[in-house]
Amino acid sequence: MSDIAVRLDTVRRRIGLAAADAHRSASSVELMAVSKTFPAEAIRDAHRHGQRIFGESYLQEALAKIEALADLRPAIEWHFIGPVQSNKTRPIAEHFDWVHSVDRLKIAERLSAQRPEHLAPLNVCIQVNISGEATKSGLAADAVPEVARAVAALPRLRLRGLMAIPEPAQTLEAQRMPHRALRALFDVLRNDGLALDTLSIGMSDDLEAAILEGATIVRVGTAVFGTRDYASH
Numbered sequence: 001m002s003d004i005a006v007r008l009d010t011v012r013r014r015i016g017l018a019a020a021d022a023h024r025s026a027s028s029v030e031l032m033a034v035s036k037t038f039p040a041e042a043i044r045d046a047h048r049h050g051q052r053i054f055g056e057s058y059l060q061e062a063l064a065k066i067e068a069l070a071d072l073r074p075a076i077e078w079h080f081i082g083p084v085q086s087n088k089t090r091p092i093a094e095h096f097d098w099v100h101s102v103d104r105l106k107i108a109e110r111l112s113a114q115r116p117e118h119l120a121p122l123n124v125c126i127q128v129n130i131s132g133e134a135t136k137s138g139l140a141a142d143a144v145p146e147v148a149r150a151v152a153a154l155p156r157l158r159l160r161g162l163m164a165i166p167e168p169a170q171t172l173e174a175q176r177m178p179h180r181a182l183r184a185l186f187d188v189l190r191n192d193g194l195a196l197d198t199l200s201i202g203m204s205d206d207l208e209a210a211i212l213e214g215a216t217i218v219r220v221g222t223a224v225f226g227t228r229d230y231a232s233h
């Protein structure tokens with residue numbers, strides 16, 4: 001087995017154990033393999049071992065890989081998880097299945113307007129700045145309900161839920177707090193009548209905490225592909 005196959009098995013076991021702890025089925029948590037900085041061949045390797053959903057953060061790099069791996073579609077899905085600049089929305093709307101990092105209504109409006117008619121509506125999550133850090137991207141929690149209603153009304157988008165990248169924390173309890181806050185906001189929106197089904201939380205170091213708080217997609221990079229080398233970015 002390749003290193004990636006071994007690590008995928010390990011991550012799937014972690015997801016299964018955390019789901020059992022949370023009294024959830026393992027199938028209620030999807031694994032997104034975050035392949036940023038890794039080559040197309042690493043993605044092919046992961047796909048051979050059953051991985052279906054891939055996350056990318058850097059647009060140019062992602063577009064090159066999507067093209068190189070065109071033969072794997074539609075068996076694999078591409079999820080954009082990086083910051084979205086408003087002058088880069090068109091290629092994102094044209095080439096991705098999901099965008100997890102919508103943090104302004106203007107971005108959502110552009111993605112909706114630019115989503116090609118022959119494709120299904122683009123799945124989106126609103127990224128929430130749940131730890132309230134001044135420097136991190138994401139919409140402030142108190143602004144989310146109004147923006148969520150507006151995004152849900154856009155014709156070529158399908159609002160699926162919320163995404164967050166909480167501040168790293170050392171203990172399971174500390175990791176759970178921001179995830180719990182995001183889950184509470186998610187429940188408020190659902191009680192308001194929005195048909196959301198996705199909580200995009202949990203990464204290599206905190207996926208157990210996220211699953212305990214209701215994660216439906218965990219975004220795992222390092223634990224699947226190994227340590228990233230950012231030299232080229």
Ligand SMILES: *Cc1c(COP(=O)(O)O)cnc(C)c1O
Nearest residue numbers: 034057081203204219220221222
């Ligand atoms: C890179 C990245 C991840 C994966 O992080 P790891 O710690 O390597 O698992 C998840 N989400 C986002 C938004 C990322 O940019």
